[in-house]
Amino acid sequence: MTDDTTRSDVRLSGISKTYGSFTAVHPLDLTVPEGSFFALLGASGCGKTTTLRMIAGLEEPSSGTVHLGEQNVTALPPYKRPVNTVFQSYALFPHLDIFENVAFGLRRRGLKSVKKQVGEMLDLVQLGEQARKKPHQLSGGQQQRVAVARALINHPRVLLLDEPLGALDLKLRRQMQLELKRIQTEVGITFVHVTHDQEEAMTMADQVAVMNAGRVEQLGAPADLYENPQTTFVANFLGTSNLIEAEIAAKSGDDLVLKAGDSKLALPAARCSAPTTTGGKVLVGIRPEKIALTHADDAAGIAEGRNRITGRVTATSFIGVSTQYVIDSPAGDGLEVYVQNVERDGRLTPGAEVVLHWNPAHTFCLDAAQDIA
Numbered sequence: 001m002t003d004d005t006t007r008s009d010v011r012l013s014g015i016s017k018t019y020g021s022f023t024a025v026h027p028l029d030l031t032v033p034e035g036s037f038f039a040l041l042g043a044s045g046c047g048k049t050t051t052l053r054m055i056a057g058l059e060e061p062s063s064g065t066v067h068l069g070e071q072n073v074t075a076l077p078p079y080k081r082p083v084n085t086v087f088q089s090y091a092l093f094p095h096l097d098i099f100e101n102v103a104f105g106l107r108r109r110g111l112k113s114v115k116k117q118v119g120e121m122l123d124l125v126q127l128g129e130q131a132r133k134k135p136h137q138l139s140g141g142q143q144q145r146v147a148v149a150r151a152l153i154n155h156p157r158v159l160l161l162d163e164p165l166g167a168l169d170l171k172l173r174r175q176m177q178l179e180l181k182r183i184q185t186e187v188g189i190t191f192v193h194v195t196h197d198q199e200e201a202m203t204m205a206d207q208v209a210v211m212n213a214g215r216v217e218q219l220g221a222p223a224d225l226y227e228n229p230q231t232t233f234v235a236n237f238l239g240t241s242n243l244i245e246a247e248i249a250a251k252s253g254d255d256l257v258l259k260a261g262d263s264k265l266a267l268p269a270a271r272c273s274a275p276t277t278t279g280g281k282v283l284v285g286i287r288p289e290k291i292a293l294t295h296a297d298d299a300a301g302i303a304e305g306r307n308r309i310t311g312r313v314t315a316t317s318f319i320g321v322s323t324q325y326v327i328d329s330p331a332g333d334g335l336e337v338y339v340q341n342v343e344r345d346g347r348l349t350p351g352a353e354v355v356l357h358w359n360p361a362h363t364f365c366l367d368a369a370q371d372i373a
């Protein structure tokens with residue numbers, strides 16, 4: 001059932017795909033809210049394209065159902081589904097100009113006067129001036145925008161995008177990420193976007209499903225996934241995480257006290273997705289930009305209430321907006337801690353003794369029993 005407050009455009013129920021004895025997609029349930037930009041994110045081979053193809057009707061599920069809006073489309077062939085797909089390869093017709101490429105879907109439906117609709121669509125993707133060019137006369141990014149315009153011209157209920165920016169260089173890719181997001185916001189159609197690039201998913205999507213080995217590991221808004229990863233896979237896949245092995249030493253009110261090497265760390269129990277039993281082994285996660293780095297000589301100036309561990313700088317690298325430090329710390333055996341965005345202190349060179357410190361609330365905590373992917 002879909003209620004009025006959370007209308008969905010795509011609803012997958014127990015959908016799976018097996019090839020012989022190999023399971024590419026384990027039974028999964030997924031709901032894509034109407035009008036949202038939704039990303040399926042994961043490494044190569046995790047089953048994201050197979051999932052997308054089952055929505056499109058290009059792949060027959062081994063079990064489960066696909067609903068588009070209220071309609072069960074599981075048994076419908078692709079051309080009868082209210083979806084369209086944009087592929088990485090653009091798949092434009094090379095002999096047709098841009099106008100005719102975009103008009104194609106309308107002409108196939110027998111429409112004669114297409115000028116207004118095609119013009120509007122070309123304006124939407126900012127290619128109004130290029131209408132009479134052939135695809136080979138356009139850049140990769142422009143060709144991809146033609147592919148999007150062509151896929152949107154018949155107003156599908158859902159637009160599926162399979163690594164659409166994969167063939168573009170990094171700079172163009174970033175431009176196109178913003179461009180696709182703008183187009184989606186303007187047309188208000190649900191986009192389901194497959195990518196292996198976490199930055200791309202985070203930049204564009206309202207919601208991201210992180211896939212791993214044929215399963216959805218976690219689903220959420222980008223900031224929520226980043227700040228509250230529930231598994232080590234998600235913590236490592238989305239940005240850099242420092243994961244410190246620790247043991248739950250005590251519970252006091254809403255806070256936990258953890259022991260990591262020779263350090264004691266505080267943590268609000270609510271930030272812990274692992275069982276919070278005393279003696280339990282956990283992994284404490286801190287994002288690099290949440291950690292401040294102070295030379296050991298200045299440690300007395302660190303504010304009360306911050307978690308702190310000691311260490312020694314082993315390497316530094318200047319990366320423009322910030323400097324990245326690698327730290328060895330007794331809190332983890334040879335732990336490499338990445339710290340970014342600290343003010344430059346000329347003393348923080350390899351060999352320097354330092355204190356790493358952070359606000360306990362800026363920590364997440366995972367069950368150490370999970371496999372580290």
Ligand code: ATP
Nearest residue numbers: 019022024042043044045046047048049050051196
């Ligand atoms: P990529 O980004 O590399 O396309 P993906 O996450 O989209 O990866 P899928 O294409 O969905 O992954 O494939 C998931 C798994 O299913 C892979 O291990 C792949 O080899 C396997 N697979 C896909 N299609 C078939 C097929 N027709 N026959 C057998 N195995 C297949």
